Amino acid sequence: MGDLMYEEVEDLEFPDDIHVTSTGISNEKLGMWVYLASDCLLFGGMISTYLIYKNRPAQIEGLEGGDIIPSQFFDIPFTSMTSFILLMSSLTMVLSVNAIMRGDMVRMRLWLVATTVLGSMFLAGQAYEFTIFYFDDGLGFTTNVATSAFYALTGLHGVHVLIGVIMLLTMVGISYRRKMHAEAVEVVGLYWHFVDIVWVVIFTVVYLIP
Amino acid sequence: MAITEQTPLELTTGEDRTSSAGDPMGVFARPRANTGWRSWVNTVDHKKIGIMYGVASFFFFLVAGVEALMIRTQLAVPGSQLLSADLYNQVFTMHGVTMVFMVVMPLAAAFANYLLPLQIGARDVSFPRMNALSLWIWLSGAIFFNTSWFLGGGADGGWFNYAPNASVTFSPGFGIDFYAIGLIIMGIGSTVSAVNLTVTVLNMRAPGMTLMKMPVFTWMMFITQVLLVFALPVITVALLLLSFDRIFDAAFFDASKGGDPFLWQHLFWIFGHPEVYIMVLPAFGIVSEVIPVFSRKPIFGYPFMVGSGIAIGFMGWGVWAHHMFASGMGQMSILAFSLATLFIAVPTGVKVLNWLATMYGGRLRFNTAMLFSVALVGMFTIGGLSGVSHAFAPADTQQTDTYYIVAHFHYVLFGGALLGLFSGMYFWWPKVFGHFLGERLGKWHFWLTLIGFNLTFGPQHILGLQGMMRRTYTYFDDQGFSTWNLVSTIGSYIIAISVLVFMWNMGASYRKHRRERVDPGPDPWDARSLEWMVPSPTPEHNFDETPVVEEFDEFWHRKYGHDENGRLVRIAKTSDVAQTGQNANVHLPSPSYWPLVIAISMPLIGYGLIFNLWWAVPGAILLIAGCYGWVMEPSTDPAGGHHHDDHDPEAGPPDAAVAELAKGEDLETGMSNGTDDGGPESSTTEEAPVG
Numbered sequence: 001m002g003d004l005m006y007e008e009v010e011d012l013e014f015p016d017d018i019h020v021t022s023t024g025i026s027n028e029k030l031g032m033w034v035y036l037a038s039d040c041l042l043f044g045g046m047i048s049t050y051l052i053y054k055n056r057p058a059q060i061e062g063l064e065g066g067d068i069i070p071s072q073f074f075d076i077p078f079t080s081m082t083s084f085i086l087l088m089s090s091l092t093m094v095l096s097v098n099a100i101m102r103g104d105m106v107r108m109r110l111w112l113v114a115t116t117v118l119g120s121m122f123l124a125g126q127a128y129e130f131t132i133f134y135f136d137d138g139l140g141f142t143t144n145v146a147t148s149a150f151y152a153l154t155g156l157h158g159v160h161v162l163i164g165v166i167m168l169l170t171m172v173g174i175s176y177r178r179k180m181h182a183e184a185v186e187v188v189g190l191y192w193h194f195v196d197i198v199w200v201v202i203f204t205v206v207y208l209i210p
Numbered sequence: 211m212a213i214t215e216q217t218p219l220e221l222t223t224g225e226d227r228t229s230s231a232g233d234p235m236g237v238f239a240r241p242r243a244n245t246g247w248r249s250w251v252n253t254v255d256h257k258k259i260g261i262m263y264g265v266a267s268f269f270f271f272l273v274a275g276v277e278a279l280m281i282r283t284q285l286a287v288p289g290s291q292l293l294s295a296d297l298y299n300q301v302f303t304m305h306g307v308t309m310v311f312m313v314v315m316p317l318a319a320a321f322a323n324y325l326l327p328l329q330i331g332a333r334d335v336s337f338p339r340m341n342a343l344s345l346w347i348w349l350s351g352a353i354f355f356n357t358s359w360f361l362g363g364g365a366d367g368g369w370f371n372y373a374p375n376a377s378v379t380f381s382p383g384f385g386i387d388f389y390a391i392g393l394i395i396m397g398i399g400s401t402v403s404a405v406n407l408t409v410t411v412l413n414m415r416a417p418g419m420t421l422m423k424m425p426v427f428t429w430m431m432f433i434t435q436v437l438l439v440f441a442l443p444v445i446t447v448a449l450l451l452l453s454f455d456r457i458f459d460a461a462f463f464d465a466s467k468g469g470d471p472f473l474w475q476h477l478f479w480i481f482g483h484p485e486v487y488i489m490v491l492p493a494f495g496i497v498s499e500v501i502p503v504f505s506r507k508p509i510f511g512y513p514f515m516v517g518s519g520i521a522i523g524f525m526g527w528g529v530w531a532h533h534m535f536a537s538g539m540g541q542m543s544i545l546a547f548s549l550a551t552l553f554i555a556v557p558t559g560v561k562v563l564n565w566l567a568t569m570y571g572g573r574l575r576f577n578t579a580m581l582f583s584v585a586l587v588g589m590f591t592i593g594g595l596s597g598v599s600h601a602f603a604p605a606d607t608q609q610t611d612t613y614y615i616v617a618h619f620h621y622v623l624f625g626g627a628l629l630g631l632f633s634g635m636y637f638w639w640p641k642v643f644g645h646f647l648g649e650r651l652g653k654w655h656f657w658l659t660l661i662g663f664n665l666t667f668g669p670q671h672i673l674g675l676q677g678m679m680r681r682t683y684t685y686f687d688d689q690g691f692s693t694w695n696l697v698s699t700i701g702s703y704i705i706a707i708s709v710l711v712f713m714w715n716m717g718a719s720y721r722k723h724r725r726e727r728v729d730p731g732p733d734p735w736d737a738r739s740l741e742w743m744v745p746s747p748t749p750e751h752n753f754d755e756t757p758v759v760e761e762f763d764e765f766w767h768r769k770y771g772h773d774e775n776g777r778l779v780r781i782a783k784t785s786d787v788a789q790t791g792q793n794a795n796v797h798l799p800s801p802s803y804w805p806l807v808i809a810i811s812m813p814l815i816g817y818g819l820i821f822n823l824w825w826a827v828p829g830a831i832l833l834i835a836g837c838y839g840w841v842m843e844p845s846t847d848p849a850g851g852h853h854h855d856d857h858d859p860e861a862g863p864p865d866a867a868v869a870e871l872a873k874g875e876d877l878e879t880g881m882s883n884g885t886d887d888g889g890p891e892s893s894t895t896e897e898a899p900v901g
Contacts, residue, residue: 022412
C-alpha cells in the first residue's frame, strides 16, 4: 500500500463539508441500507406467498399435479450444511473488510475469493437440491402452487446470492486495476450479510417449521 | 508516513494501475458535450433530468388524455358502437396505467429532481448517475408498455388487473404481459430514484438545514420516496408471480389449480394504497409552497404539516383492504380497515385546515399558481369527503365498481395531484426556464380546467349512485344515464381545450421571451425557500457557495425582519442576498453513457420474455456490458476539464483525488427485483458532487 497523501490525512483530521454528510454516514452506505430495506419487502411478499401455498395442494381435493409438496422431500441435514456454508461466508466477508481496512490487499483478495467459493458452494448445493426435487421426486415448477411458490422464493434468493458472487468477483478484479475504498468492500459486504440473514429466515420458515 | 492500523473506510488503499481511466472499456470515449442533444442524453445534472421527466410525462399525459377522450366519446350517447367492448377494455386500462405510472408519478419526480437539491442547498443529488439511470429506465419501461398497442393490443383488465381476469385464459393477448413486465421495469427505475432521493434528503442538506427546517415540499417528497422504497417491492412480487403465471405456466392466481386470486388483490393493494399517497403527497407539498408565498405568511402549523404528512405515510399502510370490502374477506377485517380508513381522514383534514389558516389574514395574490393551489384545496376536499363515504363498508358495497368510485378518485387524483402539479408549473416555471408563463392564458387554462373537471366528474357521483357500473363499454337509453353522461363528455372536451390552451401558453410565453428577454431575476414571487436564492434559470452548479441555514424559510428571513413593534420590515434587498451564479470553480459530476445503455437493455429483455427468449440475449449482454462499463468508469472524468488541480485555493480544499477513486462498487439497486440474467444491477456510487 502506498503512503497516504498529505491532503488525505488533512481531510481525516479536519473534516470539511465535502466529505461529511448530514447524517455522518456516507451516501453509498446509506443508499445500500435503504435498498436493503426495500429488498426486505420483496422477500416478505415471496415468503408470505409460500406460507399461504405450502400445504394447499393437500388441503384441496382433486387438483392437478397431485398433493405432493416440497416439504415432504426436504433433506434437512444437507440443507443445514449448505446453510452453514453460507453463514461461514459472512465470516470471510468480515475478514476481507478487516483486511482492506488495514490496507492488506493480498488478504482482502484471499478472503473475497474465499467468500465467493463459499457462496458458490451454497449455489451448487441449491442446484443439486433442485435437480433431486425435479428428477427424483417429480417436483416441477408448474406441478402445483406449493412447488411454484417454493421455487420462486428459493430461486429469488439464489439469484441474489449469484449477483453477490458476481459483485465479489468483480471487486477482486478491480482491486488489481486501481485503488479501492475500503468502504466499497464494506457496502458489498452489507449486501452479502443481508442475503445471508434472509437465508436464515427462509431456512427457518420454509425448511424447519413444518 | 503510513497509517497502518486504522485506515478510515473513506480512504483508498491499493495501487492504481489504470492507464486510461477516461475510456473505461476502450470502446466509447467519455461524453463531453455541453450543448445539443448529446448533452441531454448523457447528462447527470438533476435539473436537466427533471426537465426531461417533465417533458416525457407531459407527452404521456397527452397520450392518456386521448385515451380518456375515447372513453368519454364512447359513453356520450347510449348504445354507442364507436369502440368494441374489447377495445374499450384496453383503452380504459391503458388510460389508468398511463396516468398513474407515466404521468402523475414521473411529473412529481420531475419536481422532486429539480427542486429537492435546490431546496436543501445541495449541488446535486447524492448519486447523479443513478439519477440519470432512473430516468432512462422509467422512460424505456413506459415506451415498452405503450408499444403493446402495436404488438397485439394493450392490457385489458383495469389498472389493477384482478386475477383471474388477468390470466391467459381470460386475456389471451400480450397486453397483460406488457403490463406486468413494463411495470417491473418502471418499478426498477422508481426504486433507483427513491433510494437516491431518500439518501439525498438525509445526507446532502446544507449546513444548518435540520430536518425540521426543510421546506414542506421537501418533506412531502421525502415521505413519498420512503413510501416508494417500501411499496414498490410488494407490487414487484405480485407482478413477478403474474408473469410466472402467464409466461411460465405457474398457477399462483388460478383458483382451479389451487391458486388464490385473493393473494393478488392483497399484494396489489398493499402497494396500491400507499401509491395513492405517493401520487398526492407531492402535490400537497407544492401547494404548501405556493400558498404561503402568495399569502405572504409562513405556513401555518409547520410541525403539524410535517407530522400529518408522516402520519399519512404510516397510516397509508393500514388501510389497503378498504379497496376489497366487496370481496368477502370477513367481518373483522372489514371492521378494522373501515376504522383505519376513517382515521386517515384526520391528518388529511389537518392539512386542509392548515392551508386555510395560512391564507387567513394573508395578503392574497390570486395569480394562476395560487388559483390552482386554492382549487386543489377545494376539489381535494370534495374527493376526500366522498372517500370517507367509502370507509363505511355498507355504503361501499353499494358504491363498489360504480361511477361513484370513478368520480371519487378523479377528484382526488385530478383535483388533488394534477391541479397541484399545474400550480407547481406556473410557480417554478421562471426558475426552470427563465421566463414566466403568461398570466392571461394561464387564467383561461385554470378556469377551463376547473369547469371542465367539475362537469366531467361531478355528474359521475350521480351516475354512480344511480347504479351505473364502471368498466362497461355502453349502457341503454332506458337506464336513465344518458343526460349526465352527455354532460360528462362535454366536460371532458372542455378539459381537452384547457390542455390545448396550456400548450399554447407554453409556446406563446416562450416566443414572448425570445422577443423581449425579460429577466425574472432570482426571486420573482418574493418567495421563501432556498431555490429562489439562485438566478433564474438555475446555473449548472446551483449555488455559488453553499448557504448556511439558520431558520425555516431561510431565504425569507434573509430578506425580512421585524422592527421593535413586531411589524414585518425588509432588511435586505433581494439582489444583496441572492447569489449571482458567477462562480465557475465548482466541481460537477461528469456525464455518462452507461445509464442509457443499461436502460435500453431492459425492454429488450422484456420483449424476449414475451415473444422469444432468444431475443432476450442481446438485452442481457447489453445489461452486463452496461453494468461493467458503469463500474469501471470513474464517476468523475479525470480529463473532464474540471479537475481538482484547477481549483482556486480559496474555493475550498481539493477533492481528495476524486478521479482515481470511483469509489463504491456495485451498489445493488434492484435488478434482483427484476427478471433474470443476473448481471449485477450495479451502479457505482458517486463522490459527493459538492465541491
